[in-house]
Amino acid sequence: MLPVLSIGPLTLxxxxxxxxxxxxxxxxxxxxxxxxxxxxxxxxxxxLFYSLLAGVVGARLxxxxxxxxAFAAAPLSIFSLNPxxxxxxxxxxxxxxxxxxxxxxxxxxxxxxxxxxxxxxAVMQITWxxxxxxxxxxxxxxxxxxxxxxxxxxxxxxxxxxxxVGAVALLAWVHAQLNRAAARTTPxxxxxxxxxxxxxxxxxxxxxxxxxxxxxxxxxxxxxxQVSGLVVLMGAAVAxxxxxxxxxxxxxxxxxxx
Amino acid sequence: MxxxxxxxxxxxxxxxxxxxxLVWTAARRTDPAALVQGRPPAPQVGFQAPxxxxxxxxxQTLTLAELRGQPVILNFWAxxxxxxxxxxxxxxxxxxxxxxxxxxxxxxNYTATDPLPNVQAFVDQYGLTFPIPLDQEGQVFAxxxxxxxxxxxxxxxxGVIQNIVIGGPMAEALLRVRAEALLTSxxx
Numbered sequence: 001m002l003p004v005l006s007i008g009p010l011t012l013x014x015x016x017x018x019x020x021x022x023x024x025x026x027x028x029x030x031x032x033x034x035x036x037x038x039x040x041x042x043x044x045x046x047x048l049f050y051s052l053l054a055g056v057v058g059a060r061l062x063x064x065x066x067x068x069x070a071f072a073a074a075p076l077s078i079f080s081l082n083p084x085x086x087x088x089x090x091x092x093x094x095x096x097x098x099x100x101x102x103x104x105x106x107x108x109x110x111x112x113x114x115x116x117x118x119x120x121x122a123v124m125q126i127t128w129x130x131x132x133x134x135x136x137x138x139x140x141x142x143x144x145x146x147x148x149x150x151x152x153x154x155x156x157x158x159x160x161x162x163x164x165v166g167a168v169a170l171l172a173w174v175h176a177q178l179n180r181a182a183a184r185t186t187p188x189x190x191x192x193x194x195x196x197x198x199x200x201x202x203x204x205x206x207x208x209x210x211x212x213x214x215x216x217x218x219x220x221x222x223x224x225x226q227v228s229g230l231v232v233l234m235g236a237a238v239a240x241x242x243x244x245x246x247x248x249x250x251x252x253x254x255x256x257x258x
Numbered sequence: 259m260x261x262x263x264x265x266x267x268x269x270x271x272x273x274x275x276x277x278x279x280l281v282w283t284a285a286r287r288t289d290p291a292a293l294v295q296g297r298p299p300a301p302q303v304g305f306q307a308p309x310x311x312x313x314x315x316x317x318q319t320l321t322l323a324e325l326r327g328q329p330v331i332l333n334f335w336a337x338x339x340x341x342x343x344x345x346x347x348x349x350x351x352x353x354x355x356x357x358x359x360x361x362x363x364x365x366x367n368y369t370a371t372d373p374l375p376n377v378q379a380f381v382d383q384y385g386l387t388f389p390i391p392l393d394q395e396g397q398v399f400a401x402x403x404x405x406x407x408x409x410x411x412x413x414x415x416x417g418v419i420q421n422i423v424i425g426g427p428m429a430e431a432l433l434r435v436r437a438e439a440l441l442t443s444x445x446x
Contacts, residue, residue, distance in 0.1 A: 067431070071431050074348070152298075200275070203279050206282060
């Protein structure tokens with residue numbers, strides 16, 4: 001756990017730095033690998049930039065809409081730099097909406113753009129896992145395993161590190177898939193990278209969540225983080241499976257590069 | 259057998275992933291009480307806030323556990339810390355707005371590094387009316403692992419930490435959002 005890093009008189013918030021590093025590295029990697037998905041590097045980089053910007057603005061607007069009384073009492077807070085005043089779901093919805101709109105404007109399938117965004121998502125997954133580790137969140141159940149970590153009064157499963165290790169392995173898998181795609185003569189169908197990536201990420205999250213000591217639990221004893229991961233996994237798996245059908249293999253026109 | 263091997267389930271391993279995840283999710287069902295049972299107090303979301311007893315600036319004794327039953331905003335500050343100066347007026351306004359509904363604000367001063375005359379001058383300058391416990395030895399700062407000033411813990415009426423904000427200054431709207439959450443739904 002390392003929420004802040006003190007360098008002389010400077011105190012730097014480690015979780016925030018990790019997110020910024022993830023955005024920078026993820027955007028760079030997505031731009032570098034975009035040609036392997038059949039999209040122009042500069043365009044992918046621009047779409048990511050504008051979507052992220054819109055995501056931040058959308059996250060604040062959703063927060064204002066959700067809690068209007070608080071902002072009516074302190075209107076200047078709308079411009080506050082506090083990340084805690086951002087609504088994560090609102091931010092993601094806005095960023096995705098803007099990305100889909102930009103793709104449609106250029107005549108690119110949103111799934112093809114999603115394939116190009118996978119390196120960005122894979123890097124963000126790693127930095128997010130490290131971010132929760134720095135905050136001491138998503139801590140594990142007590143364990144006697146030799147790699148247990150002492151946190152919050154007990155030796156616990158290092159669930160954040162389990163998550164991070166899986167996310168690193170997924171990034172390596174993404175790299176291998178993109179190398180294979182670059183060697184192919186015909187482009188794979190749109191979503192060929194995105195759906196398996198989402199399915200594998202969700203499956204790993206479901207696995208790791210089983211060791212968490214802070215899961216929200218439903219009355220029936222189901223861990224809600226596992227259940228939500230399972231829903232995402234099943235949705236992505238269905239989409240992934242549909243890509244295997246012969247008709248989809250030939251359907252390259254709608255998803256071809258501009 | 260040949261028919262089975264020709265099926266999509268043989269060529270596509272994704273279904274195994276879904277099946278394994280389903281089995282694992284069912285196997286890891288748990289009693290919610292078991293997750294929190296035996297947790298020692300700790301300065302982390304979901305844990306009981308560590309208790310302390312300190313003398314306040316006006317000579318009273320304040321014990322955090324005695325505030326159980328009311329939501330508490332526990333702020334750590336020092337007069338030499340610029341973001342603390344920036345957020346204290348908002349803290350006072352929020353205290354005045356929510357005090358009648360039962361919200362308590364406790365602002366622990368890092369007296370180990372902050373001379374008492376400076377603390378008194380700061381409190382007078384900003385007209386602070388909530389309790390200011392004095393951490394002369396820094397033991398409460400250590401118990402709460404305060405690495406950066408200001409740091410603020412939002413504690414529900416059961417004494418459980420619901421949110422933590424490290425650093426500042428906090429926007430007034432954030433204080434109001436968190437206060438409202440603590441008062442309406444226990445912050446959960």
